[in-house]
Amino acid sequence: MLYSEKVMEHFTNPRNVGEIPDADGVGEVGNAKCGDIMKMYLKIDNGIVTDCKFKTFGCGAAIATSSAATEMIKGQPIETVMKLTNKAVIDSLDGLPAQKLHCSVLAEQAVKAALSDYYTKNGIDPAPILGEIGECAHCAQ
Amino acid sequence: MKQIYADNAATTFVTDEILGAMMPFLTGRFGNPSSIYRLGMDALRGVEHARKQCADAIGAKPNEIYFTSGGSEADNWAIKETARRLKNESGKNHIITTNFEHHAVLHTCQALEREGFDVTYLPVDERGLITAAQVEAALTDKTAIVSIMYANNEIGTLLPIAEIGEICRNRNNKVIFHTDAVQAVGNIHIDVKSQNIDMMSVSGHKIHAPKGIGFLYCKNGINLRNFIHGGGQERGKRAGTENTAGIAALGLAMEIATRDIQAKAEKVAKMRDRLISELSKIPASCVNGDLKNRLPGNVNLSFIGVEGESLLLNMDLKGISASSGSACTSGSLDPSHVLLALGLPHEIAHGSCRITINEYNTDEEIDIIIKEVPEIISKIRSMSPLWEDFVNGKDNAQRFFKWLSPIK
Secondary structure (H helix, E strand, O other): OOOOHHHHHHHHOOOOEOOOOOOOEEEEEEEOOOOEEEEEEEEEEOOEEEEEEEEEEOOHHHHHHHHHHHHHHOOOEHHHHOOOOHHHHHHHOOOOOHHHHHHHHHHHHHHHHHHHHHHHHOOOOOHHHHOOOOOOOOOOO | OOOEEOEOOOOOOOOHHHHHHHHHHHOOOOOOOOOOOHHHHHHHHHHHHHHHHHHHHHOOOHHHEEEEOOHHHHHHHHHHHHHHHHHHHHOOOEEEEEOOOOHHHHHHHHHHHHOOOEEEEEOOOOOOOOOHHHHHHHOOOOEEEEEOOOEOOOOOEEOOHHHHHHHHHHOOOOOEEEEEOOOOEOOEOOOOOOOOOOEEEEEOHHHOOOOOOEEEEEOOOOOOOOOEOOOOOHHHOEOOOOOHHHHHHHHHHHHHHOOOHHHHHHHHHHHHHHHHHHHOOOOOEEEOOOOOOEOOOEEEEEEOOOOHHHHHHHHHHOOEEOEOOOHHHHOOOOOOHHHHHOOOOHHHHOOEEEEEOOOOOOHHHHHHHHHHHHHHHHHHHHOOHHHHHHHOOOOOHHHHHHHOOOOO
């Protein structure tokens, strides 16, 4: 199996690791049985994601996709953040091995789960805005 | 940075001495052993010399050694052809193996199930052992072959091969006993006669020969059926021009690996025990596999809250090569079948680390591993939500306690 240099770079120096104690939205996806859990913390001011941090239990790809996703959404308006796709995360990492694609799905879902938590906390139903945050096809097997 | 190779159960480097034994067969002695002129005969002489070296190393006769492409081919050959032959000859359609064999055996048995064979997968206990009595209880009049590994590739446990062989041999309706000795050879003294082994698979690249060469030992008197059809090589049983250089390497590797085996094993076991005793001090860890019946070079531990692949990548960043039974290293979602066979929960099995050393590793290297691994574990745990939940007792964390050392 081959990881791109960008994956290894993110794995070696992951960005935005940690927690935000007063986060406005927190999302956790995956499960320990499958071997990947991602927890994403968002700080949101005036519709902008001003800070985000993550904690991940998982393989090299899981850590790299979490790190890349936080970089891609930090400083962005919610409207942009909610459009983050796993494909964009994969592209930003110069690709992932086929058996690791589900890690990128988890990264997208972790961001959406955190946004969903933000909306819920603010009394807004997230479903019409974010749609269904599905299970990772692999994890659901 | 010093590079430390600690994955000798995966493969080993080819030593200069063994490379030196191969080279003539790639250059001056390049002839085809089937050719009649002197160049051919000279190559054949090399093959037969290596065959004797392999035979001597395991207490067999040269005509009981069949060169193959490696351990997997030898396993496939022994099990498939013996099972099919005995089914044709006497209607026997039962196979006994264990649930923690190498995939070369497990998947072969599963393929035979699809051909209509019944397979009993004996469950190992939580230490990774089975007893000869379990085998005896599973034997039926329909049993054609028993295939049980000599030593497990992941957790290094040693199975009671001689006892199992005796049970198979004493059975009225004689049962063939095969063992996959890929991990054991060169680490444990093997004598096929006194240990009652009928068939045995060996691989070269685990003992400093190159990849792509191995052999099947098949006791005289057992009708071994042809596996690869074609020319008359390997006494007509396995066609294909001999890998003369690989064979020469394997012969010498077997001779070297089985020389002074006791002294070598003691030296390696000392390093192993130091690794196990130091690394098991890491909080919330466990040692996988029995400590007593164990290969001298095998260390296998799990650390909860840590995922195996990220542990290996971090170790690699420190120059240490090791392996894991986590799902991520296999490309599936399930962690290794060996660790699950011990009854470990997925969460603990995902966090496993296998370190396999041999006589080329040094005390200094062991010191470095002992220093680096705990730091890496702390780093990974500091960013692991699973570890956070475990420490905070969330998600019924106490269900893992029975396997693990205290959190502190």
